[in-house]
Amino acid sequence: MTDKRTNFDRRRFLATSGLLGGSVLAGCTGGDGGQETTTGGAGTTTAESMGGGTETTEEQQQNVQGGGTFIGTTAEDATTLDPRMNELAWVNGFLHYIFDTLYLPSPDGKKFVPHLAKEQPKQQDDTTFVIPLKEGVTFHNGDELTAEDVAYSINWMLDPANKSPNKANLDFIDTVEASGKYEATFNLKYPFALFQLVLSGMNAGIVSKSAAEQKGQKKFGQDPVGSGPFAFDKHVSSSHIDLARNEDYFLKKPNLGKVRMRIIPKPQVQFVELASGGVHQATVPKNLIGKAKSEQGIKMKRISHFDYNGLIFNSMRKPFDNVKVREAMQYLVDYDEILKATKGQLGKRSYGFMPKDVNKSWEFPWKEWKEKYYPAKDHQKAKQLLKEAGYGGGMDKTLKISSLASSKFKNMAIILQKELKKVGIEANVREVTIGQWLTELDSGEFDVNIYGWSGGQDPDGFYYYLFRDLRNDEGGMNDDVVGNATAAYLYQTQDSDKLQKVDETIRQARRTNDRAERKKMYIDAAETWQSLYPHIPVFSEQAVTGWSKDVKDYEPSAFTQQPLCNEWSNAYIQK
């Protein structure tokens, strides 16, 4: 795969050992060296090439030889391989090798391409869509994929008795009927703007009805049967998952003979495996990017996550129940400095509580928002606002800032702590476990907390999940839950008509198909929320994926669900 090095000089050793040492220290504090905290949502990404790669030529294409094993890496093991029950974001991406969906996003993410579906949905009325299916698609057990399988897969998740964690994502669907052998009819409860987006994700992966019924859910999760380009072969727990080529894949015969996903928890070790030829793809840790660039055999791409990270104020108690105090906090920090201290080059500033990429693709007025709601650091202004709020003489308590033990989060907390001290406010930064963090968000036992959410490429992924009033959900909330982990604590303290109207807007936006109308709704919601300063919004993340140049016709991207064998590529290992 890559060049093997035999020469070793002291300077290089010291340089890299320093880097590794840094990584190790980061690992100690749960930073980039360790597993990053998954905070929910279906993570989607956009990508930027980091150069160094060579394009596949026609001549190389002609060198394709069947077979070869592609070895990828991941940090976490899968708990189930049943898409109906899975909740882990990386497993959802991986399951696209085994299972197909009705639609796929195009590589630029701008449209949905029919995949198992023969064409775009035919709309009968506001809530009825007919989707014709391709004929001749077979599952790995040889059974033909029909509308019965589509209806079964979706209806199974909608059945409350099955307790599928995906039910909430599909709740807009009433039922799916097999209206013909190759035709599925979707009856929605209400018009839903994200209909095709959901159908293109693994939350709506199509399983073999006969295999699922025969095996039962638990066994199906350990020995799944789909129709994807690769069939499940073996799962060695905490070690690897093996897939074998589906010779009868309906799109084309995959070039690769096998796919192996190795579970390697430490990103530094993933990188060494990539550089030394042990694997074909790995995440490159931030402090090893320079080293990776010097590797001849590695291509890299910077991939933006559609996520949002920041600091949330507990507006349910003093002093952050006062909007002037929350506004003052915005003047305490230098947004660029805080970004640099957390993700450095691997991050982009967020506006309107959404990633910059969402702002750009929806053409939101993020530049105006930047001017209006993200002021330059100004301690005098901060002091003045604090004085107006009645805290001119300081505060009678030490603020409690909580953070997960991860450098990206902890540095945000530490920066705020230092700036607070400069204006005479004492604060403690306390590291918490994930369990403590979730409990604190539920109980409201904090003053400032870190917040992270992976919401996807649609504003709904942020506004519906972070800023709706949960008390208005069907079934409501339990009495012992205060914040219920949404970022919208203000609903419980400032129960104004204005906020209830925003809640309605957020709910209405996902039921509105007209994009321009939706955009206006999200601008309204964003401006209302930003004027209340519930958070210090900081950044959306980026990660660097590296892969071996020996892998041809392979290009990881933001929207391509699995880049090895799909409508646009058929990867192979160059001999």
Add this chain to the structure above:
Amino acid sequence: MSLYRYTIRRTLQIIPVLLGVFTLTFVMVHALPGNPVRIYLGLNPSQALADELIKRYGFDQPLWKQYLDYLWRLLQFDLGESFMRKRPVTGLMLERMGPTVVLMGLSYVIALPTALLLGVYSAAKHNELGDHVSRFVGLAGLSTPNFWLGLMLIFLFAYEFNVLPASGYVSPLKDPVAAAKHLVLPIITLATAQTATLMRMTRSSMVEELSKDYVETARAYGLPERRILLRHAFRNALLPLVTIIGLQLSFLLDGSVIVESIFAIPGMGRLGYNGLLNQDYGVIIGLNIFFAVLFLTGVLLTDLAYAYIDPRIRYD
């Protein structure tokens, strides 16, 4: 007291200790802030689903009832189900036992003779260059954290020299050569601190013995130094070492958690680490009990060896 009766008495003493370990672990995992249902469901959970899971796993029951239920299952050798993986804990542990046993066993097999050899050598060369070097190496071994040493070894031998794999595990039964290649770096990482600790203990014990009158007498009688060292001083120095050797098992268990994570070895240490992160009660309690049994067996064997070597122990 005969060795036979002593053995029975010591074995029976394990039962209340195990009950204590279980009780303590049970109370501690339940005292952790947060609950596994929330961690499993993440942010924005469906309240109905959370309620359902809480009910299904009995988390809505009073703690004393959960404790008694768990104890009853335990008496039937049922360690319960992993909340995160939805699989029996016993099965998960059995799957991962092989790599951990191989890793720990081989580390010990290498650490023990190396430490004894270096310790005796160092004591024999007391305050000479060889002793200084051995002590320095021992100190370095003790002060080097496992995770740093592991990553540095990976960088050197997998990245720079590219002669050994950086991670993964192959069963010695399937492919002994590949297994050996995969195990070299993890074993060095795990064995280094063990070797250093045992070496320093051996050295201290030997230095003490060599300063005793009987050694002087033996020398005065003109016995060869090698014989004094190995047949007389070393045998007596072994007594305190036997205790330490048994107790070192617990350090190996600690080390395996880190080493398995760094080298991506699918062993019990990693299972425990992930269990702890996710507050997977079944996995944490199951592994603690398993490790307690293993540790107590090590201590028991040590005590029996001690009682065998020094019969006075049986009458204490």
